[in-house]
Every structure is written in structure tokens, then in C-alpha cells.
Amino acid sequence: MAAFLALYISSAFAQAPSAPGKPLPPGPMQTKVKAACTQCHNASRITEQHMTHQQWSKELEKMEGLGAVIPAADRNGFLTYLTKNFGPATSGAQATVKKPAE
């Protein structure tokens, strides 16, 4: 008599519930940006960007058009935070000192 043993060894796949992507870097506006900007998409939408102050300003307008709520008092703070952390590739702590041509 054959015993049909169906042994399903369930392998423990460690499946992350959601890929968090790159988190928003710490800063005075981190909590507020996280609250206002990660309702519709995750933070990596933001962290993958490299934009100038003006481009971020336009982006905030676009997001407002989509339904984002950015407190007027925080708008400049948002822009500073975004431009500082996700500014154009050339921005950052690296000070570029232009040497005069000899």
C-alpha cells in the first residue's frame, strides 16, 4: 500500500512587505516632508531626484496640483531641504574654489 505523503516544505522566504527605498535624510523638515510627501508615493520618488531650487519649486506646484498640501509657512523650508539634499549633482558640501588662470 502506497502512502501518498505530500510534504510541502515551506521555505521561509523573507519577503519585505514593501521596499522602503532610500529614506529621507534627517533635517529640520524631514518629518514634515515625510508627512506631506509620502502619502501618494514613497520617499524614493523624491530621493532619486536631482533638481535645482527652481525645479523643486515647480515640482511642489505640480504636487499641489495633484493634491499635496504644503503649509505656506513651510514652503521655503521644504525647498531648502529638498534642494540641499536632492539638489543638482554639483551642489553639496564640496566647496569649489575657482582658481584664477595663471
Ligand code: HEC
Ligand atoms: C496627492 C498625491 C501626492 C502627494 C501628496 C505628493 N505627490 Fe509627488 N507625485 C504624485 C503623483 C501622482 C506623481 C506622478 C506624477 C507624474 O507621473 O507625472 C508624483 C511624482 C513625484 C515626483 C517625481 C517627478 C514627477 O513630477 O513625476 C516627485 C519628485 C514628487 N512627486 C515629489 C513630491 C513632493 C516633494 C511632495 C510633497 C510636497 C509630493 N510629491 C507629494 C502625487 C503626489
